[in-house]
Amino acid sequence: MPVSQGPGRGWLLRLVIAFAFAQGAVSMARPAVSYRALSLGADELAIGVIAGVYALLPLFAAVPLGRRTDHGRCAPLLPIGVVLISGGCALSGTAASLLALAAWSGVMGLGHLCFVIGAQSIVARQSAPAEQDRNFGHFTIGASLGQLVGPIAAGFVVSGQDGAMGRTSALALVVSAAVAAVSFGSLWRIEHRTSGGAARERRTRVPVHRILRTRGVPAGIFISLAVLCATDILTAYLPVIGEHRGIAPATIGLLLSLRAAATIACRLVMTPMIRLLGRTALMTVTCLLGGLLCAGVALPVPVWALAVMLAVLGFCLGVGQPLSMTTVVQAAPAEARSTALALRLTGNRLGQVAAPASAGLVAGVAGTAAPFVMLGGLLLVAAGLGTRQSSRRVRREVPEVRGRGRRRAREAARSVQKAHTQPSRETFPDPE
Numbered sequence: 001m002p003v004s005q006g007p008g009r010g011w012l013l014r015l016v017i018a019f020a021f022a023q024g025a026v027s028m029a030r031p032a033v034s035y036r037a038l039s040l041g042a043d044e045l046a047i048g049v050i051a052g053v054y055a056l057l058p059l060f061a062a063v064p065l066g067r068r069t070d071h072g073r074c075a076p077l078l079p080i081g082v083v084l085i086s087g088g089c090a091l092s093g094t095a096a097s098l099l100a101l102a103a104w105s106g107v108m109g110l111g112h113l114c115f116v117i118g119a120q121s122i123v124a125r126q127s128a129p130a131e132q133d134r135n136f137g138h139f140t141i142g143a144s145l146g147q148l149v150g151p152i153a154a155g156f157v158v159s160g161q162d163g164a165m166g167r168t169s170a171l172a173l174v175v176s177a178a179v180a181a182v183s184f185g186s187l188w189r190i191e192h193r194t195s196g197g198a199a200r201e202r203r204t205r206v207p208v209h210r211i212l213r214t215r216g217v218p219a220g221i222f223i224s225l226a227v228l229c230a231t232d233i234l235t236a237y238l239p240v241i242g243e244h245r246g247i248a249p250a251t252i253g254l255l256l257s258l259r260a261a262a263t264i265a266c267r268l269v270m271t272p273m274i275r276l277l278g279r280t281a282l283m284t285v286t287c288l289l290g291g292l293l294c295a296g297v298a299l300p301v302p303v304w305a306l307a308v309m310l311a312v313l314g315f316c317l318g319v320g321q322p323l324s325m326t327t328v329v330q331a332a333p334a335e336a337r338s339t340a341l342a343l344r345l346t347g348n349r350l351g352q353v354a355a356p357a358s359a360g361l362v363a364g365v366a367g368t369a370a371p372f373v374m375l376g377g378l379l380l381v382a383a384g385l386g387t388r389q390s391s392r393r394v395r396r397e398v399p400e401v402r403g404r405g406r407r408r409a410r411e412a413a414r415s416v417q418k419a420h421t422q423p424s425r426e427t428f429p430d431p432e
Contacts, residue, residue: 011122011126011189011190011191011192012123012135012138012139014186014187014188014189014190015119015122015123015139015142015186015190016138016139016141016142017142017183017186018078018082018119018142018183018185018186018187018190019115019119019139019142019143019146019183020141020142020143020145020146021146021179021180021182021183021186022081022082022085022112022115022146022180022183023112023142023143023145023146023147023150024145024146024147024149024150024153024176024179025085025086025089025146025150025176025177025179025180025183026085026108026112026146026150026176026180027146027147027149027150027151027154028149028150028151028153028154028172028175028176028179029088029089029092029108029150029154029172029173029176029177030051030054031151031154031155031158032092032093032154032157032158032169032172032173032176033050033051033092033101033105033169033173034047034050034051035154035158035165035168035169035172036092036093036095036101036166036169036170036173037050037098037101038165038169039165039166039169040095040096040097040098040101040166041098042098046098049102050098050101050102050105051105052353053102053103053105053106053109054105054106054108054109055109055349055352055353056106056349056353057106057107057109057110058109058110058112058113058345058346058349059346059349059350061110061113061114062113062117062342062343062345062346062349063208063339063342063343063346065077065113065114065117065342066117066121066338066339066340066341066342066343067205067338067339067342069117069118069121069338069339069342070335070336070337070338070339073191074117074118074119074121074122074125074191074338075118075122075187075190075191076118077114077115077117077118077121078114078115078118078119078183078187078190079184079187080111080114081111081112081113081114081115081116081118082111082115082180082181082183082184082187083111084107084108084110084111084114085108085111085112085115085177085180086111086177086178086180086181087104087107087111087177088104088105088106088107088108088109088110088111089104089108089173089174089176089177089180090173090174090177091104091107092104092105092108092173093169093170093171093172093173093174093177094170113345113349116345117338117341117342117345119139120136120139120325120338120341121337121338121341122190122191123135123136123139123325124325124329124337124338124341125191125337126191126192129330132325132326132329132330133270133271133274133279133322133323133326134270134271136322136323136325136326137267137268137270137271137322137323138267139322140267140318140321140322141264141267141268143321144260144263144264144267144318145264147260148257148260148261148264150176151235151256152253152257153172153175154172154176155253157171157172157175158172206333206335206336206339208339208343210333211332211333211336211339211340211343212343214331214332214333214340215331216327216328216330216331217327217328217331217332217340217343218385219327219385220324220325220327220328220331220344221324221328221343221344221347222347222381222382222385223283223287223320223323223324223327223382223385224320224321224324224325224328224344224347224348225347225348225350225351226287226320226351226378226379226381226382227287227290227317227319227320227321227324227379227382228321228348228351228352229351229352229355229375229378230290230294230317230375230378230379231317232351232352232355233355233359233371233372233375234256234259234294234297234310234313234372234375235256237359237363237368237371237372238252238255238256238297239252240363240368241297241368241369241372244368245300247303251303255303255306255307255310256310258307258310258311258314259310259311259313259314259317260314261314262310262311262312262313262314262315262318263314263315263317263318264318265315265318266314266315266316266317266318266319267318267322270318270319270322270323273319274323279323279326279327282319282323283319283320283323283324283327283383284383284387285383286315286316286317286319286320287316287320287379287380287382287383288379288380288383289312289316290313290316290317290320290379291375291376291377291378291379291380291382291383292376292380293309293312293313293316293376294313294372294373294375294376294379295372295373295375295376295377296309296376297309297310297313297369297372298369298370298372298373299369320382324344325341325344328340328341328343328344329341358374359371359374359375362374
């Protein structure tokens with residue numbers, strides 16, 4: 001895997017490996033927590049609350065952690081995150097009450113947030129502007145690998161022995177804690193010393209409202225939120241669709257794995273796609289196509305057609321997360337990029353809390369296929385925001401051409417549009 005030149009040439013590869021194990025542990029632990037809750041007598045509401053605590057607790061910590069990272073080193077957040085993930089997983093396995101299980105699930109979510117903020121900030125800080133799309137794409141491969149393997153491993157361990165869900169779910173949580181601990185083996189020489197020193201020199205504190213009003217930041221946050229909601233709800237509600245259509249659980253599992261594999265494939269070819277279409281056009285096209293495919297999942301199609309749709313959908317969903325990171329990083333003020341990434345993660349967490357509740361409400365009123373139509377609409381709005389952002393840039397940067405003829409105006413517009421659709425190889429200027 002190619003990485004940026006400079007000190008610590010293999011830092012990105014080590015970061016991807018560490019993230020794969022950390023994300024794999026979380027992806028294994030989250031379904032295991034649900035099984036553990038069921039063994040303790042939880043109903044659907046209690047399981048929803050426990051799942052919500054995972055996303056709610058980090059909401060209060062994201063921006064302070066981003067502030068701290070903007071003015072200091074990023075690397076210390078990685079081992080802290082691993083310790084919290086591993087501890088939250090292990091203690092969830094020993095929890096004897098639903099309250100304790102919810103608390104340790106929140107600790108796990110906080111650890112995942114620490115790791116992700118630190119890792120994303122390292123990628124943003126140590127990647128040249130022309131390399132950020134590629135490096136963020138490779139970084140998110142670690143998440144995709146963890147999401148691919150984690151749930152399969154959890155299902156294998158929990159279902160290993162019938163009639164012993166309490167014991168097997170606890171074992172799955174202990175195993176996930178051990179998987180997270182493996183990340184420590186790759187957390188060495190990831191952050192360059194000079195990058196931490198440069199960060200400490202930037203003492204300006206940019207208000208949150210200024211970051212959110214910076215052109216490009218809100219669109220990047222919303223696109224990330226829409227893509228994450230689509231992935232989460234697809235994972236949660238595809239088994240419900242399968243149950244209604246008579247599709248075996250094993251087949252549903254294979255379909256979800258196919259979606260995850262397509263996402264990994266997308267991120268491996270991110271760079272040539274950006275060269276071909278440009279970042280904004282690529283995000284817009286994939287959100288548009290993803291929205292149509294999400295709505296198409298609601299149709300009563302045969303399994304082979306559903307597999308094709310999910311493969312293409314997984315490929316489209318693989319674009320939004322890494323490119324939204326680059327969009328937010330390059331749009332935000334240089335001294336507040338970690339805070340901007342933290343705000344993006346806050347949006348993701350809000351989506352993880354609100355989207356399942358909205359999907360459940362829609363499904364209760366309009367049927368189990370309705371959440372997919374809702375997701376399609378959400379992705380179409382994200383595509384519209386991407387298009388609007390691109391058109392505003394072009395209108396803002398085309399010079400005044402009064403009295404100079406329409407031909408010259410068209411040439412100016414084409415030159416500006418070309419500049420925005422081709423990946424830049426120059427240093428990206430700090431936003432005003």
